[in-house]
Amino acid sequence: MSLPAPCAGTHARAFLLFARSNLRVDFLGFFAAKPSARLAMTKKVIMTELKPARILAIETSCDETACAVLENGRTLLSSVVASQMEIHARYGGVFPEVASRQHVLSIIPVVQQALAQAHLTLNDIDAIAVTQGPGLAGSLVVGMNMAKGIALALGKPLVGVNHLEGHIYSAWLHEAGDVIPPAPQFPLMALLVSGGHTELNLMTDHLTYQRLGATLDDAAGEAFDKVARLLELPYPGGPSIQREAEEGDSARFNFPRAWLDGTWNFSFSGVKTSVLYEVQNLKKRSNGLPVHDLAASFQKAVVDVLFKKTMNAAREFGAKEILVAGGVSANRVLRQAFNNQTEFPVHIPPMSLCTDNAAMIAAAGYFRYALGHESTLEMDAMPNWALS
Ligand code: KG4
Numbered sequence: 001m002s003l004p005a006p007c008a009g010t011h012a013r014a015f016l017l018f019a020r021s022n023l024r025v026d027f028l029g030f031f032a033a034k035p036s037a038r039l040a041m042t043k044k045v046i047m048t049e050l051k052p053a054r055i056l057a058i059e060t061s062c063d064e065t066a067c068a069v070l071e072n073g074r075t076l077l078s079s080v081v082a083s084q085m086e087i088h089a090r091y092g093g094v095f096p097e098v099a100s101r102q103h104v105l106s107i108i109p110v111v112q113q114a115l116a117q118a119h120l121t122l123n124d125i126d127a128i129a130v131t132q133g134p135g136l137a138g139s140l141v142v143g144m145n146m147a148k149g150i151a152l153a154l155g156k157p158l159v160g161v162n163h164l165e166g167h168i169y170s171a172w173l174h175e176a177g178d179v180i181p182p183a184p185q186f187p188l189m190a191l192l193v194s195g196g197h198t199e200l201n202l203m204t205d206h207l208t209y210q211r212l213g214a215t216l217d218d219a220a221g222e223a224f225d226k227v228a229r230l231l232e233l234p235y236p237g238g239p240s241i242q243r244e245a246e247e248g249d250s251a252r253f254n255f256p257r258a259w260l261d262g263t264w265n266f267s268f269s270g271v272k273t274s275v276l277y278e279v280q281n282l283k284k285r286s287n288g289l290p291v292h293d294l295a296a297s298f299q300k301a302v303v304d305v306l307f308k309k310t311m312n313a314a315r316e317f318g319a320k321e322i323l324v325a326g327g328v329s330a331n332r333v334l335r336q337a338f339n340n341q342t343e344f345p346v347h348i349p350p351m352s353l354c355t356d357n358a359a360m361i362a363a364a365g366y367f368r369y370a371l372g373h374e375s376t377l378e379m380d381a382m383p384n385w386a387l388s
């Protein structure tokens with residue numbers, strides 16, 4: 001297995017960019033600085049200069065076959081997602097073998113469509129980014145082989161991207177033609193809430209993560225999916241619970257909140273078990289379940305913990321801003337909680353970019369490419385690749 005590592009040309013290229021942008025950095029100060037400080041200064045210049053590049057990205061880590069084309073790190077030219085949701089809904093969750101086969105069937109048309117929507121050909125692309133992990137091994141290799149094939153045929157750089165880093169970088173994206181929203185500013189408190197992960201990361205710079213805490217058991221999205229199954233709601237559970245909760249009373253059931261004081265960790269298995277016991281009791285006592293109220297009360301319990309712990313962590317670590325990303329960041333009540341507070345500017349991706357897509361892989365891939373992180377054709381899938 002090979003981790004993407006800075007290539008030999010990185011520092012030379014970074015230096016050239018630095019040298020061209022001497023309006024922003026004191027040239028003499030650069031040479032007076034220690035080597036580590038020089039690298040940091042160079043990095044800052046690259047990020048403010050936004051080296052022009054068009055990235056084609058591929059994402060196949062789970063059950064979405066996706067391809068996107070992104071310009072200069074933030075401007076989305078196209079994003080195509082072929083969802084297998086309906087197929088997996090029959091099994092109540094993702095069936096790995098079926099997922100890989102569907103990726104094989106969809107990958108070529110999806111890449112062709114992404115290029116067509118961007119009105120570009122492969123020759124217009126500067127680098128290829130692809131999800132290298134974490135995810136289902138059999139699904140990851142389909143996207144990676146496609147990306148390697150394109151990179152090899154074109155002789156263009158290949159960049160392996162961490163899927164979780166992709167979710168975080170979805171907060172940098174905007175559609176072509178939209179007013180460009182302000183980019184997130186560091187230090188940044190990043191809450192990552194997806195189906196497989198729930199973690200708090202302090203970002204002091206691009207591509208730099210200090211993991212403060214993570215879930216000790218179920219991820220928030222996983223808890224949504226499991227509780228939905230208990231309530232006999234369709235997969236995926238998050239949107240189903242949200243829908244049912246719209247008409248529910250979130251104060252009817254007081255489900256437990258695991259604060260895990262003194263740590264930045266999370267735990268969602270307790271609230272899930274508590275819903276299970278409540279459902280069993282209610283079934284014994286009556287015919288129907290108050291699904292709306294159960295869904296609303298469960299959703300409130302999860303959102304309370306995610307919101308309050310993130311706010312406390314942002315205060316404690318002196319973050320300037322907050323970022324919320326991952327599938328669960330599509331949740332309306334969670335978005336409202338963060339958007340209604342005024343203490344910190346908050347970055348949450350547009351709804352269409354919260355769940356898995358390739359635009360976010362292109363965004364993370366762009367920043368990696370700008371810093372010279374290129375991968376080799378030997379890179380292997382990393383199904384358990386942690387962000388930090
Ligand atoms: O990020 P994602 O698409 O895939 C992973 O990387 O895991 O996240 C999928 C998760 C699922 O658990 C799904 O139920 C949850 O995100 N989700 C939601 C909502 N939309 C998707 N959870 C709560 N509310 C939503 N609206």
Ligand code: ZN
Pocket residue numbers: 163167194195326327355356
């Ligand atoms: Zn994801």
